[in-house]
Amino acid sequence: MTIADRDRGDxxxxxxxxxxxxxxxxxxxxxxxxxxxxxxxxDAPALVMGMCLFLITVxxxxxxxxxxxxxxxxxxxxxxxxDRGENSLKYNHFTQSNIENFALSHFExxxxxxxxxxxxxxxxxxxxxxxxxxxxxxxxxxxxxSLILADLENAQLAGANLNxxxxxxxxxxxxxxxxxxxxNANLSGANLQKINLSFANLSKANVSSxxxxxANLSKANxNAVNLSKANxAHAxxxxxxxxxxxxxxxxxxxxxxxxxxxxxxxxxxTNLDNSQLDHSDFRNAYMNSTKLNQASLQEAILQSAKLxxxxxxxxNLRNANLSNAQLEAANLMNANLEGANLEGANLEGANLEGANLxxxxxxxxxxxxxxxxxxxWLVVWQILNGKYxxxxxxxxxxxxxxxxxxxxxxxxLTNAKLNHANVLNTWLGWNAGISEEMKIDLKKRGAVFxx
Numbered sequence: 150m151t152i153a154d155r156d157r158g159d160x161x162x163x164x165x166x167x168x169x170x171x172x173x174x175x176x177x178x179x180x181x182x183x184x185x186x187x188x189x190x191x192d193a194p195a196l197v198m199g200m201c202l203f204l205i206t207v208x209x210x211x212x213x214x215x216x217x218x219x220x221x222x223x224x225x226x227x228x229x230x231x232d233r234g235e236n237s238l239k240y241n242h243f244t245q246s247n248i249e250n251f252a253l254s255h256f257e258x259x260x261x262x263x264x265x266x267x268x269x270x271x272x273x274x275x276x277x278x279x280x281x282x283x284x285x286x287x288x289x290x291x292x293x294x295s296l297i298l299a300d301l302e303n304a305q306l307a308g309a310n311l312n313x314x315x316x317x318x319x320x321x322x323x324x325x326x327x328x329x330x331x332x333n334a335n336l337s338g339a340n341l342q343k344i345n346l347s348f349a350n351l352s353k354a355n356v357s358s359x360x361x362x363x364a365n366l367s368k369a370n371x372n373a374v375n376l377s378k379a380n381x382a383h384a385x386x387x388x389x390x391x392x393x394x395x396x397x398x399x400x401x402x403x404x405x406x407x408x409x410x411x412x413x414x415x416x417x418x419t420n421l422d423n424s425q426l427d428h429s430d431f432r433n434a435y436m437n438s439t440k441l442n443q444a445s446l447q448e449a450i451l452q453s454a455k456l457x458x459x460x461x462x463x464x465n466l467r468n469a470n471l472s473n474a475q476l477e478a479a480n481l482m483n484a485n486l487e488g489a490n491l492e493g494a495n496l497e498g499a500n501l502e503g504a505n506l507x508x509x510x511x512x513x514x515x516x517x518x519x520x521x522x523x524x525x526w527l528v529v530w531q532i533l534n535g536k537y538x539x540x541x542x543x544x545x546x547x548x549x550x551x552x553x554x555x556x557x558x559x560x561x562l563t564n565a566k567l568n569h570a571n572v573l574n575t576w577l578g579w580n581a582g583i584s585e586e587m588k589i590d591l592k593k594r595g596a597v598f599x600x
Contacts, residue, residue, distance in 0.1 A: 307345075322360075337375075357395075422460075472510075496520050507549035508571055525550075532557070543582070558599060572596040 295315040303323040312332045322342040326349055334354045342360050347367040351374050358378045367387040377397040381404050388408045397417045401424055409429045416436045427447040434454045442462045446469050453473045461481045466489050473493040483503040490510045498519040506526045512533045516522065522530065529550045531537035542557075544564045551571045563582030572591055577583070578599035583591075592598065 327365075496522075501526070508551045510551055510553075512554065567591065 296319060297315055297317045299316060299319040301316075301324055302320045304321070304325070306324060306326045306329055308328045309326065310330045311326075311334055312330050313334065314331070315335045316339055317335050318338045319336070320340050321336075321344050322340045323344065324341075325345045327345050327347045329346070329349045331349060331351045331354050334351065336359055337355050337357045338359065339356075340360045341356075341364055342362045344361065344364045346369050347365050348369060349366070350370045352370050352372045353374065354371075355375045356371075356379055357375045359376075359380070361379055361381045361384050363383050363385075364381070365385045366389050367385055369386070369389050371389055371391045371394050373393045374391070375395045376391075376399050377395050379396070379399045381399060381401045383403045384401065384405070386401075386404055386406045386409055389406065389410070391409060391411045391414050393413045393415075394411070395415045396411075396419045397415050398419065399416075400420045402420050403423045404421070405425045406421075406429050407425050407427045409426070411434050412430055412432045414431070414434045416434060416439045418438045418440075419436070420440045421444050422440050422442045424441070424444045426441075426449050427445055428449060429446070430450045431454045432450055432452045434451070436451075436454055436459055437457045439456065439459045441464050442460050443464060444461075445465045447465055448468045448470075449466070450470045451474050452470050453475075454471075455475045456479055457475055457477045459476065459479045461479060461484045463483045464481075465485045467485050468488040469486070470490045471486075471494050472490045474491075474495070476494055476496050476499050478498040479496070479500070481499060481501045481504050484501070485505045486501075486509045487505050487507045488509060489506075491514050492510045493513045495515040497515055497517040499516075500521045502521045502523065504523070504526075506529075511526070511530045514530060514534070516530065525546055528537065528542075528545055529547070529552070532542075532552065532555050535556075540560045542560045542562055542565050545562075546566045547570045548566050549569045552575045553571050553573045554575065555572075556576045557580065558576050558578045559580065561581040565582060567587075571594075573595035575591075575596045576599060577588075577591065577596050588598065
């Protein structure tokens with residue numbers, strides 16, 4: 150129900166009440182006067198008639214005062230007292246319509262002051278009104294407060310209780326809502342550019358198609374939030390909780406998400422180009438066609454993530470965990486995968502041309518003929534997964550390769566380069582091209598020789 154509908158309903162109720170009172174009054178006169186004339190046998194002195202009219206007037210005044218007291222006991226009594234520029238709110242009982250009408254009147258009174266940081270609703274005033282939404286047991290009509298299209302630009306609302314609120318299409322750019330409670334709130338289509346939502350709770354909120362460009366959402370709770378098609382370009386989301394959130398088609402270009410949690414999040418076709426995602430957790434996330442070009446994902450966890458056709462061109466995935474990730478047809482050209490864990494990952498049809506795989510774990514990785522992989526790393530993959538044909542590894546470059554648990558027994562390693570390679574638990578023996586000095590060095594580094 151809209152505010153206009155409620156106002157019209159209130160007007161109709163008031164009109165009906167007044168009409169009912171008039172009918173009661175006329176009925177009383179119609180009954181009382183004939184009775185009086187009958188008692189006086191049609192000969193009522195002027196003094197008696199005057200006294201009767203006086204008594205009727207007193208009775209009318211009494212009824213009016215009684216009606217007024219009844220109405221005032223169920224209405225919101227709001228008094229705004231100016232005390233050093235601050236507003237105070239006094240209330241007895243309230244309804245959804247009262248709150249909305251009061252809020253809208255406050256917006257209108259401040260329409261010319263939007264550039265002032267104290268414009269829009271005063272934080273204390275709004276908090277006192279909207280925090281009452283939590284009292285749904287006593288006042289269920291306030292469960293979902295609507296302030297659609299409200300202008301709250303630069304408003305100071307830190308710590309405000311705005312659970313279940315409707316702020317669709319509203320202006321909150323530059324506002325301070327740090328530590329605010331916005332659980333189940335509807336902010337779809339709102340302008341939240343440069344807003345401060347650090348430490349705020351937006352669990353299960355609808356924030357689709359909002360403008361959050363350059364917003365601060367550090368350590369905010371965005372669990373299961375709908376952020377589809379939202380603009381979060383250059384936003385700050387350090388240590389944010391985005392588990393199970395919907396970020397489909399969202400724009401997070403250049404955003405800072407270091408140490409963020411996005412477990413099970415939906416990031417289909419999301420733009421994360423140039424973003425900072427170091428130490429972030431994407432376990433079991435849905436990231437098909439996600440753009441991560443030139444993004445930093447150092448030590449990020451992408452275990453079992455769905456990354457089909459994802460774009461990682463020139464991305465930094467140093468020491469990232471991509472075990473069991475689905476990377477079919479992904480673009481990893483020139484990506485830095487140094488020390489990355491790719492065990493069990495599916496790289497069929499993926500493009501890894503120019504990728505740095507120094508010390509990367511390639512055991513149990515799935516590739517096919519469509520996979521583009523530099524010759525050096527293809528040989529390493531073949532050795533680790535028992536796919537190498539023959540025993541000739543002369544002059545092969547294994548520098549910085551991760552050969553842990555590989556079986557190199559009987560291979561010809563003449564002029565092979567094993568400097569800085571990880572040979573922990575690598576099996577060697579009966580190898581041509583292995584000098585005694587080289588053998589001693591490999592043993593110190595963890596290699597196992599079978600004589």
